[in-house]
Every structure is written in C-alpha cells, then in structure tokens.
Amino acid sequence: MRYLWPDYVYTSRGWQRDLLVALGEDGRIAGLQPRFADGVAFTLPEGAVLEPLPGKALLPGFVNVHSHVFQRALRGQAQRPVSGRDTFWSWRQAMYAEAQRLDPERLYTLARATYREMLAAGYTTVGEFHYVHHQPDGQPYSPPNLMAEALLQAAREAGIRLVILLAAYARNDFGQPALKEQRRFCDSSVAAYLERVEALRSQGASVGLAPHSVRAVPEDWLRAIAVYSRQERLPLHIHADEQLAEIESCLAACGCRPLELLARCEVLGPLTTVIHATHADQQELALLASSQASVCLCPTTEGDLGDGIPPYRDFLTQGIPLAIGSDSNTRLDPFEELRWAEYTARLRYGERRVLVAESETSPGAYLLACGCEHGAAALGLESGRLEPGRLADLVAIDLEHPMLQGWTVESLLDSLFFGASAEVVSAVWVAGRQVYCR
Ligand SMILES: [Zn+2]
Known part of the structure; x- marks a missing residue:
C-alpha cells in the first residue's frame, strides 16, 4: 500500500x-x-x-470524454484558409484529407504523443471516438480492428486510461451513399460493426458504442446499436445538433429534429451521451432531460469551428449532466476547456457566473464536476471523485506556481479555472501508478 500525503485533497466535502x-x-x-x-x-x-x-493539492483526474486523436495533426494547419468562406464543412475537407493519410503506424505514433500530451495536461482518461477503421478504399485490414488496436497500444504505452468509442458509419447523409473519402469509416452492415465491437471487447478493451450521427447512420442501425448498448450496459455516444445544416436535412428527410429522431429510435437513455447539442431546441432538451442522457461539450473545438454557443442555462435548469471533450485536439487543457464553457455561457446570456452548482456561489465546483465526475459517468467509469473504492486516477496541482499566487482554500477552484492553465499540473496517476511528473 502507498499513501500520498499532499497539503490538500479535494473530496465531496471540499478541500481537506x-x-x-x-x-x-x-x-x-x-x-x-x-x-x-x-x-x-x-x-x-x-x-x-x-x-x-x-506544496501540492490533489484533484481527481480529468476525463476527456470526446477525442478524435488523429485530428491533432491538423493543429495550426486547419487554421489556414480552405475556401473563400470557411465553415465547419470546409474544415471537414481538411480533416478528411488527413484521415486519408492515416495508416496503423502513423495513427499509433500520433496517438501515443497526443495521449502523453493529454496526461501532462491532467486528463487521465480519454474517450476516443474512433471512426477511421478500414483501408482507404474501404477494405478491412486484417485483423479488422487493426486501427483500433493501434490506439489501444498507444494508450497503454502512454499510460492513459482509454475507452474506445467505436464509431458506426454507413453513409454521407440521409439517402446518400458514402463519399469516396468516407469509405474507410464505413462497415458493410450493422452486424459487421457489432462483430468488431465484440472482437475488441473479447480482447479486454473498454468499449463504447458510437453511431457517428443521424446523418451517417440509418434508423435501423441506430435501433440495433441502442438495443445492444442496453443489453450489454455499454455507453453510447453520438454527435447531434452541432450544425444547423444537419438539423435541416434531418427535418427534410424524417420530419423531425435529430434528438427527436434519436428518441424515436430509442437511442436516448441514461447510457447515452450526446456530443455538442449546440442547437438543441426546447423540445429536444426536454427529451434529453427525461431520458437522463448526458451532453458532452467541446468548447474550444466548437469555438474553433464556429459551431455556435450551446444552451448552457437550459442544460443546467433541466438537470442535464455536462461533460467535456477536447474533440479536435487543437488545444489540450482541461482548465481552458472548462473556462471556455463558462465564458461562452456568459457571452450568450450577458451575465456572469452561469455554470454554478446549486449549493455553491461560484463556478469552480461545478466546472470540476463537469471535468471529472460527469465525464467518468458518461464513459461508464468509477472515477471522477476522490473517495474509497473509486479508480485511483489523480492529478497533483502545484500550489506554489506563480499563476496561483494569492490562492485561498475558498478561492482555489476558481483560481484554477479562471487564472491557470495545465502548466500547474505537476504529477499524474492512473490506476494508482504515476504516469507523469513535471
Ligand atoms: Zn466529434
């Protein structure tokens, strides 16, 4: 047995x-x-x-619920012009070009370095929403999960906890076959997809289901994947309501909005996490709340892509748990990610202190819950809080760092989320093993 003895530990009773x-x-x-x-x-x-x-304080490790690790290669590159008026859709062209270049070796190298960068920032877990499965022409590798196995290997070597959210992908849009550059994302049938899920689970990997979006996955696949998720008690993650064009095409094809379609296909439930939900309307938010689904926000990516500002206040008043993800991995810093959540909420509502827990007066405690506890729940993990029996995923904060000068026990969480960056992380443990030290 080992005993860590920091100056302070953050527990459910606050700093001890x-x-x-x-x-x-x-x-x-x-x-x-x-x-x-x-x-x-x-x-x-x-x-x-x-x-x-x-001189150290211990926090639970941050949970990065939504990552597409290969997009780390686009950092700096995808900020350059792709078209006359760049949007999410022109960014997607640059992302598809990078996806075409991937092979198992390149993915492994990129993932290992990026997972190390995540650990150094204080993320102890990553939910990897993985969709580049097959060879560029769509033919499966042998074995068919070779790319996913490259990610598992990279995570093992870096020392990060990985939940692989294996994406299902079938088409470009409602009624449209996959584009050439999407072929390597696609499985031939939902049965073939679930076979790959089973194969990864039999190797002992932590796996979640990830139908990509209502655009990319038809209704019969959505239903089958949701049934499997409930039967096997596995998390189910799906992108929805990130872009207005997606909502328009869903309305045109199905006569309802994306989250309404997911409810109709029995996809929404306590195991479900909706990624983004940026443009969810009141009816959709009520569906999320009544089904006890979570939402994962990716504020730095949503800002980078110009997605829009999510309806934060409605999430809070409806009791919808919020988690965070680094998504495109342009920036890896949980403090910045969470600060962006609160700051964009302020910009949307023209008020300060929006993301505040009921029992609190300032946002620090709620932001920490989003970064840790809600993220762990979204990935089906027993981590996210420092209490006996939970997974020993921890980060040490350097209380003597100049960014934190002037901190008090009452202000420390707010000092972290509003005045600091991941530079203050001095050590990281995953499953009780130290995997990073500054
Ligand atoms: Zn995503």
Whole structure:
C-alpha cells in the first residue's frame, strides 16, 4: 500500500488538509485517512510507503470524454484558409484529407504523443471516438480492428486510461451513399460493426458504442446499436445538433429534429451521451432531460469551428449532466476547456457566473464536476471523485506556481479555472501508478 500525503485533497466535502490518500494494489483508492488525529500522526501499516507531496493539492483526474486523436495533426494547419468562406464543412475537407493519410503506424505514433500530451495536461482518461477503421478504399485490414488496436497500444504505452468509442458509419447523409473519402469509416452492415465491437471487447478493451450521427447512420442501425448498448450496459455516444445544416436535412428527410429522431429510435437513455447539442431546441432538451442522457461539450473545438454557443442555462435548469471533450485536439487543457464553457455561457446570456452548482456561489465546483465526475459517468467509469473504492486516477496541482499566487482554500477552484492553465499540473496517476511528473 502507498499513501500520498499532499497539503490538500479535494473530496465531496471540499478541500481537506493533511489527508492521506491510500492507493490499493487493485488500482483503486483504498481509503482516505487523516494524517493526524489529536496531534498524533497516523501509524502506517507495516510495509506501507508514505509519499509526502509538499506544496501540492490533489484533484481527481480529468476525463476527456470526446477525442478524435488523429485530428491533432491538423493543429495550426486547419487554421489556414480552405475556401473563400470557411465553415465547419470546409474544415471537414481538411480533416478528411488527413484521415486519408492515416495508416496503423502513423495513427499509433500520433496517438501515443497526443495521449502523453493529454496526461501532462491532467486528463487521465480519454474517450476516443474512433471512426477511421478500414483501408482507404474501404477494405478491412486484417485483423479488422487493426486501427483500433493501434490506439489501444498507444494508450497503454502512454499510460492513459482509454475507452474506445467505436464509431458506426454507413453513409454521407440521409439517402446518400458514402463519399469516396468516407469509405474507410464505413462497415458493410450493422452486424459487421457489432462483430468488431465484440472482437475488441473479447480482447479486454473498454468499449463504447458510437453511431457517428443521424446523418451517417440509418434508423435501423441506430435501433440495433441502442438495443445492444442496453443489453450489454455499454455507453453510447453520438454527435447531434452541432450544425444547423444537419438539423435541416434531418427535418427534410424524417420530419423531425435529430434528438427527436434519436428518441424515436430509442437511442436516448441514461447510457447515452450526446456530443455538442449546440442547437438543441426546447423540445429536444426536454427529451434529453427525461431520458437522463448526458451532453458532452467541446468548447474550444466548437469555438474553433464556429459551431455556435450551446444552451448552457437550459442544460443546467433541466438537470442535464455536462461533460467535456477536447474533440479536435487543437488545444489540450482541461482548465481552458472548462473556462471556455463558462465564458461562452456568459457571452450568450450577458451575465456572469452561469455554470454554478446549486449549493455553491461560484463556478469552480461545478466546472470540476463537469471535468471529472460527469465525464467518468458518461464513459461508464468509477472515477471522477476522490473517495474509497473509486479508480485511483489523480492529478497533483502545484500550489506554489506563480499563476496561483494569492490562492485561498475558498478561492482555489476558481483560481484554477479562471487564472491557470495545465502548466500547474505537476504529477499524474492512473490506476494508482504515476504516469507523469513535471
Ligand atoms: Zn466529434
């Protein structure tokens, strides 16, 4: 058994001073133990190791719910003009060109470096929404999950916890076959897709279902994948309502909006996470709330792509849990990602302090819950909080970093989310094993 002894630990009761975090052999938190009782130091069990962390505070590791790791290659590149008036759709052309260049080796190299960058930023888990499955002409590799296996290998070597959200893809849009550059995303049938899901699960990988979007996946696939998700208790993630054009084509083809279509196909439920939901209307938000689905926001990517500002206040008042994702991986910093959520919400409503938990007066605690606990729930993981029995995924914050100068126990979370970057992360543990140290 090892005991971490930082200055402060953030628990469900807020910041606690001189608390020992016991790391069990099983990769979970074995216990939280005051270092001193009545001025007397706790006697460690025989053979236990004490690791003092002076000047540090421990937080749960951040959960990056939505990543397309290969898009890291577009950082800086995709900011250049693609057309006269660039939008999400012209960005997508640049992204497809990069997707065409991928092979298992390139994907592995890119993913390993990017997962290391995520760890250094304080993300201990990544939900990898993976859709570049097959050879560029659409022929499966042998074995058919070769690309997914490259990601699993990269995550193992980097030391990050990975949930692979295996994407299902069938077509370009309602009633339109896949474009040439989409062929490598597509499976021949939903049965072939679910076979690949089963194959990955039999290798011991953490897997989630990820029908790409209502554009890319027909109704019969959506229904079959939703049934499988419920039967096997696996998370189901899907992009929806990111772009107005998607909503228009859904209305034209199906007579309803994307989240209404998902409700009709019985896709929405407590295992479901909708990515973006930027343009969800009141009826769609009510469907999300009543089904207990979550929403994953990707504020830096949504800003980069000009998607729009999501209806934050409605998410909060309807009790819809929010998580975050780095999505295109142009920026990897959970503090910045969460700051952007609050700041864009302020810009939308013309008010300050929008993302505030009921029991709080400032956003820090709610932003932390979005970054950790809600993200863990969206990926079906027992992490996201520092309490006995949870996965021992932790980050240490350097309290002596100049960015945090002047912090107090009352202001520390807000100092982190409004005044700091991932530079303040000094060490990271995944499953109790230290995987990063500055
Ligand atoms: Zn995405």
